[in-house]
Amino acid sequence: MSLRSLRALCLTSFFIADVRDGLGPFLGIFLTQRHWQPDDIGLLMTLGGVAGLLATLPAGFITDTSKNKRTLLALLCIMITASTLLLWFSQQNSVVALSQIVSGICAAFVGPLITGITLGLTGQRGFNAQMGKNEAFNHAGNFFTALIAxxxxxxxxxxGIFLLMACTTVLTLCALLAIRSKDIDNDAARGIQSSVPQPLPGLSVLTQNRALLITGLTLMLFHLANAALLPMLSMRVAATPGAMNPGLYAAATVIISQAVMIPVAIWVSRRIDKYGYWRLIMLALLIMPLRAALAATSAAPLMMVPVQILDGAAAGILGVVVPGFIVALLCDSGHVNAGQSVVMLMQGVGASMSPALTGMIAGNYSFATAFSVLSAIALVALLIWWRYASVLIEHASARALKAGAD
Known part of the structure; x- marks a missing residue:
């Protein structure tokens, strides 16, 4: 593997952190300050999520078959930034909807492409370690851009966040150009470890993988509980007269969680062999109900500190462990990125519905009630993961042993 390309990949992960999510938690504040209501904001965010869902499966298949992943990722970054900049010039319903749709579709490709490029550079043996570095750099990028934001x-x-996003897009493109295309093994990028030719990804093979679907269902519920929590924290402050600066508050929530994610991602990447994928994912699932319950107990601005520390721990674990777990489940199948897209699709179902659900509850009842509902949903995800532990562990182990024998 090329050290130069791996370093460039780390830099790409650093800068793309501010590009992929558009305005992120600042979107709700930006629209709230322009007299949008929480339920309207939630519905438009859900619209972007639905658009992303429709692009998720194609994103995985295209990544598996693409021979030039760098160029594709660069074009997508440009499109996300251009669509987000539209919001500065107009906040009409149609413009905001278009921006969210385009951003949602393009963002759906980023995860599989980064995973594919990483696997193509490292192969399966070096994948977990490099993903840990990718995630650490990604969280560091979010951390520093949040400070600047x-x-x-x-x-x-x-x-002013719009200008910051434009700058980080340029830097992302420069980092992508430093990755050598010839260093990316397109067969390894699909998860192929043997020299035997493998067929192109087939959807039926993925839908028949029970462990993959259980993983997707669990993470769908996790993201249904998790996705809207951070935007709703910021919107609660923005809607409270006399509260602290909402833009500063949103930046602080991101800074706290990202600061925690960096060491967690590095620690997890070095402990996967010791503790296993199932236990580490279980740990992340245990965190989410507590986080939502804390958010429901108090609207005090300082409550965001423990809430976001927990967010950083859970996200830091899942960001490294889930891609590695899917690689283990689909080892040597040639379907790795398509498999990633199946799980991302199910995660996206939960994430896209979360803002609308939480916004509706917050609008008709209260933010505290909405956070309590999120905590209950997270508990269901935890129970499902616990119930099917044997299926998940045995399936991943069997695939890993088969790949080792080949």
Whole structure:
């Protein structure tokens, strides 16, 4: 593997952190300050999520078959940034909807492409370690851009975040160009370890993989509980007269969680062999109900500190362990990125519905009630993962042993 390309991949992960999510938690604040209601914001965010869902399966299949993943990722970054910049010029319903749809579709490709490029550079043996580095750099990128975004929001308002996103897009493109295309093994990028030719990914093979579907269902419920929690924290502050600067608050929530994710991602990548995928994912699932319950107990701004520390721990674990677990489940099948897209699709179902569900509950009842519902949903995800432990562990172990024999 090329050290130069791996370093460039780390830099790509660093800068793309601010590109992939568009305005992220600042979107709700930006629209709230322009007199949008929480339920309307939630519905439009859900619209973008649905658009992303429709693109998720094609994203995985295209990644598996693509011979130039760098160029495709670069084009997608440009499209996300261009569509987000539209919001600065107009906040009409049609413009916001178009922006969210385009961003949602393009963002659906980023995860599989980063995974494919990583696997193509490292092969399966070095994948977990490199994914740990990717995630650490990605969280570091979110951390530092959130610091800058907080300063911008403090002095110039949330609108200045648009300029920051444009700058990080340029830097992402420069990092992508430093990755050598010849260093990416397109067969390894699909999860092929043997020299025997493998067929192109087939959807039927993925839908018949019971462990993969259980994983997807569990993470769907996790993201249904998790996705709207951070935006709703920021919107609760923005809707409270006399509260702290909402832009600064949103930046602080991101900074806290990202600061935790960095060491967690590195630690997890070095402990997968010791503890196994199932136990580490179980740990992340245990965190989410507690996080949502804490958010429901108090609207005090300082409550975001323990809430976001827990968010950083859970996200830091899942960001490294889930891709590695799917690689283990589909080892040597040639379907790895398509498998990633199946799980991402199920995660996206939960994430896309989360803002609308939480926004509706918050609009008709209260933010505390909405957070309580999220905690209950997270408990269901935890129970499903516990119930099917034997299926998940045995399936992953069998695939890993088969790949070792080949």
């Amino acid at each position: 907080g300063g911008i929001a403090w002095y110039w308002g949330v609108g």
